[in-house]
Amino acid sequence: MAVDSSVALVSRSIRLSNLERDSTRAVQALDTLPSVTSVTQGTGSLRVLYDPSRIDYAAVQATLHTAGVELPAGRWARLKTAWFSYLDGNARANANAGTGSCCSNPTDVYSRRGRRG
Secondary structure (H helix, E strand, O other), rough: OOOOOOOOOOOEEEEHHHHOHHHHHHHHHHHOOOOEEEEEEOOOOOEEEOOOOOOOOOHHHHHHHHHHOOOOOOHHHHHHHHHHHHHHHHHHHHHOOOOOOOOOOOHHHOOOOOOOO
C-alpha cells in the first residue's frame, strides 16, 4: 500500500488471547483496513502499523472483534485501549489542525511584546 511520506504512522502491539488459533484471521481482517500499512506477528502478539489520522486503536480492535478474534479483557487491556485511543485522537487532531501549535511563530509573540494597549 502506498503511504504519504508526511504521515506519522504509529506502531501498536496487540495481544491476542489465543495467538495460534487467531493470528491468521487477525492478519486477514487487519489487511482489509485501508490505513493499516503492515501487520507482523511477534511473540504472543501482533504488531500493527497504521495511520492514526484515519483510524484509531478502538477501530482496529473492533475489526478484530468482528472477525471473531478473541482479545484479552482484563484491567490492563482496558487501560491500554484507553491510552492508545487518547494518543490516536491527539494525533488525528494535530494532523487535521493544519496550522500547527499556537506558539509556532515566535516572531508574532515578540512583535507584540512592547505594545501597551
